[in-house]
Amino acid sequence: MINIIYSGFQTFFSVMKTFTIWDAIDIALVAFIIYKGIQLVRETRAEQLVKGLLLLVIAYNLSLWLNLKAMSFLLVTVVQFGFVAIVVLFQPELRSVLEHMGSTGMDKFRAFGFGGKETDNYTREAIDAVCSAAGMLQKNRIGALILFERNTKLGEIAKTGTLVNADVSAELVENIFYPKSPLHDGAMIIRGGRIFAAGCFLPLSQNQEISRELGTRHRAALGISESSDVLVVVVSEETGVISLVERGVIKRNLTTDTLRIALENGLLSETVSKKYGFTSGFKVFRK
Numbered sequence: 001m002i003n004i005i006y007s008g009f010q011t012f013f014s015v016m017k018t019f020t021i022w023d024a025i026d027i028a029l030v031a032f033i034i035y036k037g038i039q040l041v042r043e044t045r046a047e048q049l050v051k052g053l054l055l056l057v058i059a060y061n062l063s064l065w066l067n068l069k070a071m072s073f074l075l076v077t078v079v080q081f082g083f084v085a086i087v088v089l090f091q092p093e094l095r096s097v098l099e100h101m102g103s104t105g106m107d108k109f110r111a112f113g114f115g116g117k118e119t120d121n122y123t124r125e126a127i128d129a130v131c132s133a134a135g136m137l138q139k140n141r142i143g144a145l146i147l148f149e150r151n152t153k154l155g156e157i158a159k160t161g162t163l164v165n166a167d168v169s170a171e172l173v174e175n176i177f178y179p180k181s182p183l184h185d186g187a188m189i190i191r192g193g194r195i196f197a198a199g200c201f202l203p204l205s206q207n208q209e210i211s212r213e214l215g216t217r218h219r220a221a222l223g224i225s226e227s228s229d230v231l232v233v234v235v236s237e238e239t240g241v242i243s244l245v246e247r248g249v250i251k252r253n254l255t256t257d258t259l260r261i262a263l264e265n266g267l268l269s270e271t272v273s274k275k276y277g278f279t280s281g282f283k284v285f286r287k
C-alpha cells in the first residue's frame with residue numbers, strides 16, 4: 001500500500017517537473033469547455049443522452065480492462081452507429097445548442113457596447129406598446145402570441161404568415177389579435193422594434209412534460225422557444241393569463257409591470273432592472 005502511494009507521488013512529481021504555463025492554460029480551457037457543455041445540456045433532453053453516453057464509455061473501458069472481447073466489440077459498434085442516430089434524433093437540440101453558442105457570443109459583443117443600442121429606443125417603444133396591449137387583451141379575454149426576435153432570425157417563420165413591416169402601437173397589436181381580424185390566428189413577430197409579420201405558424205413543442213392545461217397557443221410558444229432565442233409573450237384567450245416563454249420554459253401569471261421588466265431585461269442592451277430575475281431560471285409547468 002505504502003509502495004503504491006509512494007509511486008503515485010513519484011509519478012505526480014515527475015509530471016509536475018515538466019508542467020508549464022501552457023499545460024495550465026490547456027487544462028483551464030478543457031475545464032471551461034466541459035463546464036459550458038454541462039451548462040448547455042442541463043435540463044434538456046440531451047442531459048439524459050450525455051448520461052447514457054458516459055455510461056457507455058465507462059462500460060466500454062470496463063470491458064477492455066476485463067478483456068471481454070465480445071462485449072467491447074458490441075459497445076464500439078453501438079457507439080459508432082449510435083453517433084449517426086444521435087445526430088438525427090437530437091437535431092433540434094444540437095441546433096439549439098449551436099444557436100445558443102452563437103447568440104452568447106453576440107451578447108458578449110453587445111455587452112462591450114458594440115451594436116444593439118441604436119435599436120433600443122424602438123425596442124423600448126415596442127415593449128411599452130406590447131405591455132399596454134397585453135393588459136387590454138387580458139381584460140377583454142382576447143388571445144395573443146407575440147414573438148420578440150433576438151439573435152436567431154425568424155425569416156422562415158415570417159414566411160408562413162403575412163409581412164406587416166409597421167411601427168408597433170398598442171392599438172395595432174390589439175387590432176391584429178381582435179378575433180374578427182384576418183391576421184388574429186397565429187403569431188406576430190417583432191423585429192428590431194417593428195411589427196415584422198403576423199398570422200405566422202409556429203412549430204409545436206414535443207415536450208411531454210408540458211401541463212395539459214396548456215393548449216396549442218402555449219405549445220406553439222414553447223416550440224419556437226426551444227429552437228431559437230426568441231422571447232414570446234402569450235395572452236390566454238380562456239383565462240386572460242399573461243405568460244412569457246424563453247428557451248422552452250414558461251413563466252405564468254405575469255402582470256403588465258412584471259412583463260415589462262422581463263422584456264426590458266431580455267431585449268435591451270442596457271437593462272433597467274434585474275429585480276424580478278427574469279428572463280432566466282423560469283420553471284417549466286409540469287403535469
Ligand SMILES: Nc1ncnc2c1ncn2[C@@H]1O[C@H](COP(=O)(O)OP(=O)(O)OP(=O)(O)O)[C@@H](O)[C@H]1O
Pocket residue numbers: 143144145184185186187200201202203204213214215216217218219220235236237238239
Ligand atoms: N402552431 C401554431 N402557431 C401559431 N399559432 C397557433 C398555433 N397553434 C395554435 N395557435 C393559436 O392558438 C389558438 C388556439 O389556441 P388554443 O385554445 O388551442 O390554445 P391555448 O394554449 O389553450 O390558448 P388559450 O388559453 O388562449 O385558449 C389558435 O386560434 C391560433 O391563433
